[in-house]
Amino acid sequence: MFARSAIPAFRAAAARTFSTSAAPKGVAAASASRATLAAGAAVALAGGALTYNAFAAPSVHLEGPKTIAGEYKTSSERSFIMIKPDGTSRQIVGDVIKRFEQRGYKLVAIKSLVPSQELAKEHYIDLASRPFYPALVKYITCGTPVIAMVWEGKDIIRQGRRMVGATNPLEADPGSIRGQYCISVGRNIIHASDAFDSATKEIGLWFDPKELADYEPIAAPMITAEN
Numbered sequence: 001m002f003a004r005s006a007i008p009a010f011r012a013a014a015a016r017t018f019s020t021s022a023a024p025k026g027v028a029a030a031s032a033s034r035a036t037l038a039a040g041a042a043v044a045l046a047g048g049a050l051t052y053n054a055f056a057a058p059s060v061h062l063e064g065p066k067t068i069a070g071e072y073k074t075s076s077e078r079s080f081i082m083i084k085p086d087g088t089s090r091q092i093v094g095d096v097i098k099r100f101e102q103r104g105y106k107l108v109a110i111k112s113l114v115p116s117q118e119l120a121k122e123h124y125i126d127l128a129s130r131p132f133y134p135a136l137v138k139y140i141t142c143g144t145p146v147i148a149m150v151w152e153g154k155d156i157i158r159q160g161r162r163m164v165g166a167t168n169p170l171e172a173d174p175g176s177i178r179g180q181y182c183i184s185v186g187r188n189i190i191h192a193s194d195a196f197d198s199a200t201k202e203i204g205l206w207f208d209p210k211e212l213a214d215y216e217p218i219a220a221p222m223i224t225a226e227n
C-alpha cells in the first residue's frame, strides 16, 4: 500500500513549478528537486476517487533524467493535458485532441473521470492560498468529467503551453485553444503542465504507469526527421 505520506513529500519536491502561471519555464529539469514514490506502490484512480494501489514493479520514476514524464528535451518528453469540465460540456474534446494529433504529438494515455475532491485539491495544491481555490476545486469536481491525457513528443511541455494559451483567455493568442474557445479565466477549458517537474508530478498523480502506452505511430519518421 502506498504510504500517503509520500504525497506531501512529492508535493514539496514539485515546488511552485507545478502551478503554471508564474513558473520559470525551461529550467525545471535542471533545477527541480526530485522525489521517488516507494517501490511497489503507485497512485491510481478508480471511480473518480484517489486511491493508492500497490503494484509489483516498476516503481513510479520521479527522479533522475528520465521520469514518468520521459526525458526532458528529447522526443520522449511527456506532458499532462486535461480538458476541464467546461471543455467536456461544450463538446470540444475532439477538437482539442485533433490539434495535438495534427501537430505530430503522440497520445500515450487518456481517460474520462470525475475527479475526487482530494485529487483536485492535490492537483492545484500550489494555489491553495489563492481566493479562487475553493471555487476552482468545486469547478473541477462539479460532476461533468474531465479528460485526462498524457501527450508525448519533442518539446511537448513548452509547445503544449503555447497551444493552450494564456491563463486568462482574453490575453490568449487567438490561435490558441483558450484564445479560440473561451473568454473567462474561471472557465478556461484546458490545463497543460508548465514544466518538466510539474509534468512528472501530474502524470504520477493522475495515471498509473501501467496506463501509459509505449508504441510507435506509423507516421513517426515523417514527423520527427530532422533532415
Ligand SMILES: Nc1ncnc2c1ncn2[C@@H]1O[C@H](COP(=O)(O)OP(=O)(O)OP(=O)(O)O)[C@@H](O)[C@H]1O
Pocket (backbone or CB within 6 Å): 019, 020, 021, 022, 127, 132, 136, 166, 167, 168, 185, 186, 187, 188, 190, 191, 192, 193, 194
Ligand atoms: N483570478 C482567477 N480567478 C478564477 N480562476 C482562476 C484565476 N486564476 C487562475 N484561475 C484558475 O486556476 C487555474 C490554475 O491557475 P494557474 O495560475 O496555474 O494558471 P494555468 O497554469 O494557466 O492554468 P492550469 O494550471 O489550469 O493549466 C486556471 O487555469 C484557472 O482555471
